[in-house]
Amino acid sequence: MNIVASLVMGAVTAVAPVTATPLSWQDCGDGLQCAQIEVPADWSRRSGQKVTIGLAKLPAQDQAGKKGVLLVNTGGPGEQIALLRQAKESFADLIKWFDVVIFDPRGFGKSSVINCPISAPFATEWVFPNNDAYDAYAAKNRAFGQACAKEAGPLSGSLNSWQIAHDMEAIRKALGQAKLTYLGNSHGTVLGQAYAELFPRKVGRMYLDSVFDHTTPDLRIWLRARAKVLEANFKRFAGWCRSTATCALHDEDPVAVWDEVMAKARREPIPAPEAGPGVRISDTQIASRASFTFEATWERLAAGLALAQAGDASFFAKAAGAPDPDLSRVILCADLPYPGYGKVKKLEGVLRRDTPRIGWRAVWPMANHCAGLPPTRTYAPHPIKAPGLPPVLVAGGEYDDNTPTADGRRLAGQLPGARFLPAIGGHALYLSGHPCVREHVHRYLTAGQMPPRGASCGPAK
Known part of the structure; x- marks a missing residue:
């Protein structure tokens, strides 16, 4: 592409x-x-x-x-x-x-x-579950970008x-x-x-x-590298869990547990009682919030997965991280312009063939930054x-x-x-x-x- x-x-x-x-x-x-x-x-x-x-x-x-x-x-x-x-x-x-x-x-x-009068939206579920959710977020991001461009004056x-x-x-x-x-x-x-x-x-x-x-x-090449490392980090987590007695999933197959939890949440979102009555967590929310990159987070993640397997997904109810500075996404998306929902979903399907557990998630961070932003002069990859x-x-x-x-x-x-x-x-x-x-x-x-x-x-x- x-x-x-x-x-x-x-x-x-x-x-x-x-x-x-x-x-x-x-x-x-x-x-x-x-x-x-x-x-x-x-x-x-x-x-x-x-x-x-x-x-x-x-x-x-x-x-x-x-x-x-x-x-x-x-x-x-x-x-x-x-x-x-x-x-x-x-x-x-x-x-x-x-x-x-x-x-x-x-x-x-x-x-x-540039002090943007509207803050950039922060998607707590940035693996968008469907086109409607993407479009609703994109509308907020577009309003942010339009207001920011007016405030930018000569820098617009x-x-x-x-x-x-x-x-x-x-x-x-x-x-x-x-x-x-x-x-x-x-x-x-x-x-x-x-x-x-x-x-x-x-x-x-x-x-x-x-x-x-x-x-x-070629966006496929660019994304595939991220997907492969993310999937490899998942495998590192699974290997650590099998060899570490303090891992909550030590006596189970961590990969099978992940697959089970994701399938269960896909069929019917899992209750998260610590987040409040009626709160339920979907597979896309889990994919958005599970971090396999840093070893320091693995013990808590394993415990959260064990609870989710037992029917309590409270660990995944809270979004990790914080919003980027408002202008960051304007520059990022001028340097790395990104397609809309339909093309991103197709790219996700391509990545799922080789990185089916979590690597496919790599298509979504830039979509979160760029969805709906008004057109600007770009300096794109070449x-x-x-x-x-x-x-x-x-x-x-x-x-x-x-x-x-x-x-x-x-x-x-x-x-x-x-x-x-x-x-x-x-x-x-x-x-x-x-x-x-x-x-x-x-x-x-x-x-x-x-x-x-x-x-x-x-x-x-």
């Missing part, structure tokens, strides 16, 4: 650079220094209205001996500066060598902010990775850096891919962690060409079903000289503190030393 945006040809048109002006850094608390730059609201119309991009810097410990500036995006898409205030310890190693600079993407935080239609990559180039110039040194995590890797394609000869070193692949126009790009280091966790290693391997295969470092672990390897990955990243960012060919990292100790 080809989802290449109609605007790609226009999007990659060369844009004249802005003239950099020196940054005026001011102390802004928590050991940070803050500044702003001004950029065009729409880089394809650079003579139009301007907006501001907020920056924050965690200065290097040794200013005289530092190796330069490292620009970071931790993912989302979402606010970054507030996160840096809360997670400075994640960058404690990096400030031995670099000024660590983070920026709020356009529309967020300390940049020209200009929230995507193509625009943000140009903001990053303006930041590079304002920082006075001949080349950009960049660390991108999760959606921050989409920004890295866009920058690498648009400004390959301006890259110094680039580390991309937990790659959200933006190079694959094969990447980056002549002149220096070697990029890419890493991914084998258990990550959000940004699977297949994405990172595929991207690395398209970037000249890139190397992929697999690790036993999950999402955000560097930021979560995986010691082996961090050692390789430090050698690469400070000295350009790539991991040896075939290198991998075992589980974090």
